[in-house]
Amino acid sequence: MMGRKSGLAFGAAVFVFCFFFCMTAAFGSFWKGEAYLYDRIAAVAAALPGQQTQIVGALKERGEDNLAKGRKILAQYGYHGHLPAAHIYASLVVGALAAAGMGTAGALYFTGRERKRLKKRAENLTEYLRQVEKGSYFTFPERSQDFLSNLEDEIYKTVLALRESRERLQQEKENQARSFTDISHQLKTPLTSLSVLCELLARRVTDKEAGLQIQKMERQTERISELTAALLTLARAQAGVLSFEIRRIPAGELISCGLEPLWPLIEKKGQRVKIYGEKDIYLSCDLGWMKEALGSLFKNASEHSPDGSEISVRVWDNPVYTGIAIEDEGMGFDRKDLPHLFERFYRGSVVGKEGTGIGLSLAKSLIESQGGEIRGENRREGGARFVISFYKNM
Numbered sequence: 001m002m003g004r005k006s007g008l009a010f011g012a013a014v015f016v017f018c019f020f021f022c023m024t025a026a027f028g029s030f031w032k033g034e035a036y037l038y039d040r041i042a043a044v045a046a047a048l049p050g051q052q053t054q055i056v057g058a059l060k061e062r063g064e065d066n067l068a069k070g071r072k073i074l075a076q077y078g079y080h081g082h083l084p085a086a087h088i089y090a091s092l093v094v095g096a097l098a099a100a101g102m103g104t105a106g107a108l109y110f111t112g113r114e115r116k117r118l119k120k121r122a123e124n125l126t127e128y129l130r131q132v133e134k135g136s137y138f139t140f141p142e143r144s145q146d147f148l149s150n151l152e153d154e155i156y157k158t159v160l161a162l163r164e165s166r167e168r169l170q171q172e173k174e175n176q177a178r179s180f181t182d183i184s185h186q187l188k189t190p191l192t193s194l195s196v197l198c199e200l201l202a203r204r205v206t207d208k209e210a211g212l213q214i215q216k217m218e219r220q221t222e223r224i225s226e227l228t229a230a231l232l233t234l235a236r237a238q239a240g241v242l243s244f245e246i247r248r249i250p251a252g253e254l255i256s257c258g259l260e261p262l263w264p265l266i267e268k269k270g271q272r273v274k275i276y277g278e279k280d281i282y283l284s285c286d287l288g289w290m291k292e293a294l295g296s297l298f299k300n301a302s303e304h305s306p307d308g309s310e311i312s313v314r315v316w317d318n319p320v321y322t323g324i325a326i327e328d329e330g331m332g333f334d335r336k337d338l339p340h341l342f343e344r345f346y347r348g349s350v351v352g353k354e355g356t357g358i359g360l361s362l363a364k365s366l367i368e369s370q371g372g373e374i375r376g377e378n379r380r381e382g383g384a385r386f387v388i389s390f391y392k393n394m
Contacts, residue, residue: 019097019099128155176235181232187224195225230362244370260291262295270308276315279315281315301384310328312325313327314327323388324387332379338376345358374388
């Protein structure tokens with residue numbers, strides 16, 4: 001798109017070109033007319049061989065009386081034109097300037113109109129791509145046959161390919177979610193049976209060692225049940241088929257709900273939970289699923305912190321976003337693990353034996369599905385920190 005400086009340079013170039021073109025044409029016409037007049041005077045001199053002196057004298061010293069008489073004689077034969085005057089050069093320059101000005105104005109008008117048309121086409125293409133990015137597919141609002149038509153056709157073909165690819169990916173995700181749902185339903189019955197059998201065995205077995213083995217079986221059964229439920233939720237979240245009831249919820253209520261199922265673990269380890277910031281700051285999210293996400297983060301913080309340590313929850317609000325940070329006093333993350341924290345089934349170098357590698361991935365999917373963001377990092381004082389951000393006006 002032409003800027004102000006380039007537009008002025010273009011206008012000046014057009015003006016100079018038009019001016020010199022008009023000057024050349026004007027002076028060329030004048031010189032041709034002068035040569036034509038010279039030939040006619042030569043013909044008159046040849047026709048009157050005895051009056052050459054009078055003819056040359058009249059050309060050199062013309063008087064107003066002689067001009068008037070000559071014009072009257074020429075008028076009798078149908079010649080009513082005027083001979084070139086002394087100010088012809090000034091007239092030619094003024095005429096050339098006027099023609100150059102009009103030519104420049106016309107060129108600027110048409111180039112300006114073309115720039116506006118191209119700008120509008122570019123804005124339409126930009127808006128079209130923005131709508132495609134949001135998932136809205138439609139044909140171009142207007143089509144013109146010009147050098148941009150091929151570009152529009154290629155963009156439209158690319159958009160169609162992207163649409164088909166996105167639809168296939170979404171279908172694959174939905175199929176995956178359905179598969180996990182089927183697997184989950186198939187596993188529930190045998191898992192329930194195993195739990196009941198373990199409970200019955202625990203009542204009947206009197207041997208201490210056998211009782212310990214049954215307790216291990218119960219824990220593994222519970223672990224499989226939790227993992228199955230988490231995988232099902234994760235698959236549905238990543239497929240975009242989870243339903244969310246978004247409403248404004250105080251941060252204090254969210255934190256309390258996320259901590260509720262973990263109090264036995266926290267109390268067992270003698271840990272403390274402190275909340276910094278205002279609890280009445282509101283976030284727009286789904287209470288149930290946000291409780292699930294925060295529960296995974298609190299569990300991670302508790303499991304990787306020493307007994308008697310403090311788990312800090314910080315809440316703040318600014319014009320851009322509302323944030324929640326969960327911090328612990330554990331070992332923190334190994335630097336090589338930071339890029340992979342939220343990958344499914346990734347187990348870092350400091351993860352305990354009981355970890356499944358699914359909790360952080362589930363928390364990330366649930367938070368992002370509600371329009372939030374999450375990142376993990378190390379504290380300067382030591383320990384890990386998870387920062388959740390919900391941006392406003394999104």
